[in-house]
Amino acid sequence: MNVAIMGHGVVGSGVAEILYTNPETIAKRTREEIVVKRILDLRDFPDSPYADRFTKDFNDILTDDSIRVVVEVMGGIHPAYDFVKQCLEANKSVVTSNKELVATKGAELLAIAAEHNVNFMFEASVGGGIPVIRPIHQCMAANNILSVAGILNGTTNFILTKMIEDNMGFADALALAQKLGYAERNPSADVDGHDACRKICILAALAFGKHVYPEQVHTEGITSLTLEDVSYAHDWGGVIKLIGQTKMLDDGRISIIVCPMLLKNSCQLSTIDDVFNGIMVKGSFTDDVMFYGKGAGKLPTASAVVADVMDCVKHIDTRKYLFWEDNHDPSYVADYLEQSVCLYVRTEKGCKDCVEKVFGPVEVLTRDGAPETEFAFITPRMVEKDARAKLQTLEEQGVEVKTTVRVGEI
Amino acid sequence: MNVAIMGHGVVGSGVAEILYTNPETIAKRTREEIVVKRILDLRDFPDSPYADRFTKDFNDILTDDSIRVVVEVMGGIHPAYDFVKQCLEANKSVVTSNKELVATKGAELLAIAAEHNVNFMFEASVGGGIPVIRPIHQCMAANNILSVAGILNGTTNFILTKMIEDNMGFADALALAQKLGYAERNPSADVDGHDACRKICILAALAFGKHVYPEQVHTEGITSLTLEDVSYAHDWGGVIKLIGQTKMLDDGRISIIVCPMLLKNSCQLSTIDDVFNGIMVKGSFTDDVMFYGKGAGKLPTASAVVADVMDCVKHIDTRKYLFWEDNHDPSYVADYLEQSVCLYVRTEKGCKDCVEKVFGPVEVLTRDGAPETEFAFITPRMVEKDARAKLQTLEEQGVEVKTTVRVGEI
Numbered sequence: 161m162n163v164a165i166m167g168h169g170v171v172g173s174g175v176a177e178i179l180y181t182n183p184e185t186i187a188k189r190t191r192e193e194i195v196v197k198r199i200l201d202l203r204d205f206p207d208s209p210y211a212d213r214f215t216k217d218f219n220d221i222l223t224d225d226s227i228r229v230v231v232e233v234m235g236g237i238h239p240a241y242d243f244v245k246q247c248l249e250a251n252k253s254v255v256t257s258n259k260e261l262v263a264t265k266g267a268e269l270l271a272i273a274a275e276h277n278v279n280f281m282f283e284a285s286v287g288g289g290i291p292v293i294r295p296i297h298q299c300m301a302a303n304n305i306l307s308v309a310g311i312l313n314g315t316t317n318f319i320l321t322k323m324i325e326d327n328m329g330f331a332d333a334l335a336l337a338q339k340l341g342y343a344e345r346n347p348s349a350d351v352d353g354h355d356a357c358r359k360i361c362i363l364a365a366l367a368f369g370k371h372v373y374p375e376q377v378h379t380e381g382i383t384s385l386t387l388e389d390v391s392y393a394h395d396w397g398g399v400i401k402l403i404g405q406t407k408m409l410d411d412g413r414i415s416i417i418v419c420p421m422l423l424k425n426s427c428q429l430s431t432i433d434d435v436f437n438g439i440m441v442k443g444s445f446t447d448d449v450m451f452y453g454k455g456a457g458k459l460p461t462a463s464a465v466v467a468d469v470m471d472c473v474k475h476i477d478t479r480k481y482l483f484w485e486d487n488h489d490p491s492y493v494a495d496y497l498e499q500s501v502c503l504y505v506r507t508e509k510g511c512k513d514c515v516e517k518v519f520g521p522v523e524v525l526t527r528d529g530a531p532e533t534e535f536a537f538i539t540p541r542m543v544e545k546d547a548r549a550k551l552q553t554l555e556e557q558g559v560e561v562k563t564t565v566r567v568g569e570i
Numbered sequence: 571m572n573v574a575i576m577g578h579g580v581v582g583s584g585v586a587e588i589l590y591t592n593p594e595t596i597a598k599r600t601r602e603e604i605v606v607k608r609i610l611d612l613r614d615f616p617d618s619p620y621a622d623r624f625t626k627d628f629n630d631i632l633t634d635d636s637i638r639v640v641v642e643v644m645g646g647i648h649p650a651y652d653f654v655k656q657c658l659e660a661n662k663s664v665v666t667s668n669k670e671l672v673a674t675k676g677a678e679l680l681a682i683a684a685e686h687n688v689n690f691m692f693e694a695s696v697g698g699g700i701p702v703i704r705p706i707h708q709c710m711a712a713n714n715i716l717s718v719a720g721i722l723n724g725t726t727n728f729i730l731t732k733m734i735e736d737n738m739g740f741a742d743a744l745a746l747a748q749k750l751g752y753a754e755r756n757p758s759a760d761v762d763g764h765d766a767c768r769k770i771c772i773l774a775a776l777a778f779g780k781h782v783y784p785e786q787v788h789t790e791g792i793t794s795l796t797l798e799d800v801s802y803a804h805d806w807g808g809v810i811k812l813i814g815q816t817k818m819l820d821d822g823r824i825s826i827i828v829c830p831m832l833l834k835n836s837c838q839l840s841t842i843d844d845v846f847n848g849i850m851v852k853g854s855f856t857d858d859v860m861f862y863g864k865g866a867g868k869l870p871t872a873s874a875v876v877a878d879v880m881d882c883v884k885h886i887d888t889r890k891y892l893f894w895e896d897n898h899d900p901s902y903v904a905d906y907l908e909q910s911v912c913l914y915v916r917t918e919k920g921c922k923d924c925v926e927k928v929f930g931p932v933e934v935l936t937r938d939g940a941p942e943t944e945f946a947f948i949t950p951r952m953v954e955k956d957a958r959a960k961l962q963t964l965e966e967q968g969v970e971v972k973t974t975v976r977v978g979e980i
Binding site for chain 1 (some may be wrong): 588592595596599601625693698699700701705706708709710711712713714836841853854856857858859860861862864865869870872873874876877880881884885888889901
């Protein structure tokens with residue numbers, strides 16, 4: 161069966177490489193040979209072993225009826241969205257690794273795929289090569305999913321691991337990540353949490369059946385964390401991790417957030433270090449299950465794309481009922497400030513007495529070498545809005561609030 | 571669509587419960603109602619809410635053409651094997667959680683299923699509710715699987731966790747596991763490694779495409795481990811876990827073993843405690859991915875069975891190409907004694923000098939409160955047969971070898 165690949169960047173060249181270097185194994189497993197007929201890219205690749213397959217004209221793919229499956233690995237929304245839509249409307253199944261596309265256009269593209277009786281698949285969009293979409297959708301199909309929480313971005317996890325294990329400051333750890341190729345020159349998508357946000361949107365849609373748009377999700381990055389915070393977390397018996405989390409609430413709404421969280425060392429997600437990802441899913445029957453591995457990288461991600469292509473080819477005339485509804489009701493996502501939390505708070509000029517006058521009894525934290533004027537604590541559980549108001553009261557009394565981090569409840 | 575359940579024990583009653591309590595959710599996801607038409611059990615369940623569905627006659631299921639999917643959750647080989655075979659031959663898809671059946675008859679039953687264009691599925695046979703069969707088979711389909719290693723038995727992992735964390739002896743930890751319902755009155759299948767052995771056989775067959783029979787696998791349990799060994803492992807910077815492991819060797823043969831292993835604390839499997847399971851799979855492209863969760867229990871396991879049933883119903887006329895060859899070539903499984911290992915060894919009356927005269931330089935281990943006459947070490951890497959011969963030499967010199975444990979290389 162003929163397929164096409166749109167985009168010949170990191171992942172796209174990996175997809176071509178896997179399909180070209182393993183054709184017998186793949187053919188044996190799909191019971192059908194998979195031939196890359198076209199590769200779409202605006203750049204020239206004269207030295208590529210598949211130089212003859214390249215085209216700069218999308219219509220060479222769109223109008224070729226022999227191409228039944230199209231891989232979209234261009235990234236971004238434009239022109240990826242337009243191309244994918246046209247492919248689905250032309251009755252071609254589409255496989256993508258593009259988390260931004262799925263997080264912002266997933267519901268619409270799934271509906272178009274359903275209408276045209278083809279498949280739209282995106283295992284590689286979350287967790288790179290880690291199986292997670294299909295396991296949640298198929299293996300846990302008898303469960304109601306209660307919550308999903310994960311370390312969804314390897315770059316920030318690498319930076320936090322360096323801060324935790326090597327006492328390296330944020331800026332140095334980021335520079336090291338850039339040097340090693342884990343972080344881009346403009347690291348905002350990673351360190352500000354946007355990448356993790358797109359992934360938790362996809363997981364929430366899959367878990368609860370309704371699309372969630374990234375702009376609906378309160379998202380905080382890791383740029384304001386310091387070694388002092390890491391040290392307090394250590395003495396508390398835990399670590400700070402960037403977590404994307406979503407939960408089904410009792411009233412049918414969901415909570416969803418991306419932010420650093422303090423995790424106790426007994427939490428399985430706390431053991432996930434370096435560039436690894438871990439996605440913890442709570443099912444109504446299975447309780448917690450977790451998927452772990454390298455969440456990015458050329459060949460891991462490409463291999464997940466190829467697995468989806470193989471599934472499309474094997475089931476070319478069968479619809480996989482992967483589907484979620486579109487949803488523009490703003491009340492579906494509960495206000496994060498209305499959720500109850502415990503907050504870790506590091507202050508200058510705070511003290512037990514003045515803090516407890518405002519918060520009631522708090523858990524006082526310690527760390528080696530803390531200056532006299534530093535005071536850190538964990539608030540009692542309360543609605544976040546109220547906790548923020550109390551911090552405001554403290555500030556009005558001359559206490560400087562340096563960092564706040566939510567205590568994770570995974 | 572009508573289905574039948576053979577066996578109304580722990581898992582079987584869970585399957586019925588899930589199908590009866592969630593019919594709308596399940597029907598929405600499969601696009602078809604699933605009706606339990608018959609439940610086979612020799613016992614009477616007059617107070618069951620589905621008392622009218624029970625039968626003691628297998629033919630009520632076999633000859634009912636409206637029953638297209640049959641769940642086998644009786645356990646054991648007889649009569650499960652015979653019933654499953656007849657169902658497949660009658661063009662019914664079969665879903666099972668029976669690891670003994672899959673590990674001993676899997677290749678044959680898969681072949682019969684293929685011949686009759688129906689499905690034979692067994693997600694629940696490894697890892698209970700943890701997704702593992704489908705992720706390896708589908709999500710990692712573009713990879714060659716290089717190795718699989720896992721904590722595959724929750725009972726022994728609970729016992730070892732109690733030994734490690736609470737300094738509880740093996741017998742006490744086993745008694746506690748029995749009291750809590752984690753271990754059976756006759757705990758042999760768990761503590762002697764047979765349960766883990768069946769699971770690693772299934773994983774090896776799935777990963778490498780050829781059936782491996784349990785009797786081909788060198789299997790050791792945890793009954794000879796002591797608190798002294800646990801303590802040495804701790805001082806070495808690790809823990810002892812019961813591991814099932816299989817690797818593809820360069821010559822096309824495989825290694826496969828079930829035994830306690832010393833794991834460094836940096837190994838992700840070392841973080842898996844209590845009744846949890848973890849299965850680490852190394853793919854040629856993905857590198858290590860791990861699946862984690864509760865590996866047993868009524869509802870987690872039953873939910874995995876129901877997910878397979880839903881998959882069968884959704885694809886009732888589509889074959890899933892899950893398949894492995896039968897294999898009776900004894901040379902396919904390499905002799906474990908020919909593999910190279912490092913061994914942890916605890917002795918009475920050993921000493922650095924006498925041990926190093928036989929082994930060359932060894933890594934000497936320490937623990938608090940060790941008696942003068944105790945000496946523990948880790949051998950250099952060598953073929954296991956040679957290491958065993960050297961231990962024999964030591965014994966001939968009056969050194970008593972109390973415990974040996976392989977050092978894990980996951």
